[in-house]
Amino acid sequence: MKQSKLFGKTIREAPKDEPSKNAQLLIRGGFVDKVMAGVYTYLPLGLITLRKIENIIREEMNAIGGQEILMPALQNKKDWETTGRWDIDVMMKIKTSYDKEFGLGWTHEEVVTPLAKKYIKSYKEFPFYLYQIQNKFRNEPRAKSGILRGREFSMKDLYSFHTSEEDLNKYYEIAKDAYFKIFDRVGIKDKTYLTYASGGDFSKYSHEFQTITSAGEDTIYICDKCEVAVNEEIVENNQPECPECRNKKLRKEKAIETGNIFKLKDRFSRPFNFKYLDQNGKEQLVLMGCYGLGSSRLLGTIVELHNDENGIIWPESVAPFAVHLIKIGKSEEVNKQAEEIYRNCLDKNIEILFDDCDESAGVKFKDADLIGIPTRILISEKTLSNNCVEVKRRESGEVEMVKISEIAKVLNC
């Protein structure tokens, strides 16, 4: 991608109505644009990054047997009345001009359960796992913290279907592991803790995945021995203790809930009367689990964790591009060589952003830092005088001069 053609631009000053770090940096870098409180447009850079995150999630979901589907955001009132959740505050409702009412989905049990019921009849077809990556709507009384708490946001939701509680428990652990793989791949695992939390209207406990950041809204107590945490919301008598080893010396931190997994059991199969025939030809209720992961929230969390005073520092796995090629000066030789490096990268499928603009060096450096691509390759008359380019790593600041003939080595190809 040539930067001169890239839609969106960096801005010098952060908009004053966005104090949160993730929104400031994402807006300044040209990743997102704010439409209203809690609602953002993803610009090309932002969408590429979001898709990278979603693809990592997708790969890990596929790896544990998930089959991707896409359910509608627009949902019918009747199914929500079946489960008694139509009048929950988070539901955004739409009334059409001919007085028909719809809900906008903030979760999808009410769609996936009737769906599964329609197709699945026999114990032989279990277990199975359906997931989607889709925009959710929530009637937030107060959207806040940039893209961390929006009214419309991207989320992955996985639903598992079982014939026994043992099988559900087994898969629950598998999903838990998959979540940590995802957190590891996007670069926030060392700040993310499995956290015991309330089970809502489903069960006594659920597990949240809480990522430590000052931008977080939750307070958790971490047991460093067990590497798990407990959410303040279920701490009794101000006396937090580790739910696994009963240790009472816990570390208090602010954290953001990046994921949440629940054993739904028959909470939804019962109202929808979703049953299968077992080996003896007898009807049995299906048991379910659900596993949520906020993909756009993950994006914001990554930014909160990976930045410096100059901008975002993307982990390689989710960076919008692998390489940021920058040319300084407009001598013919510089143009020619830069163009050639750019072409070579494209040929080798290296994701490259080429800053081909006629800006001053300072502007280009500031832009590159804001955008935060892991590797910056700089070409100028100065570097060319040694037949070199300068390679700088965004994260470490480490700089090396590399012969043009040896660029391939730097790019691992």
Place this chain on the structure above:
RNA sequence: CGGGGCGUAGCGUAACGGCUAACGCACUUGGUUUGGGACCAAGGGACUCCGGGUUCGAAUCCCGGCGCCCCGACCA
């Protein structure tokens, strides 16, 4: 939904109740520049959030909305 703060060009800001609403960034044109947000010159861009009121006169004062941010309440 309670409490607080704020709404002036795409962004950041200025303007005592009084001249044509000013400046920086960004944008356009021309020129000089090119290793950490360059310089000169000439431009374009504003229903000062909306509606009412007070006044000879309102961006400025008053009332009512709406919007945005923060703290609560609520929540993935």
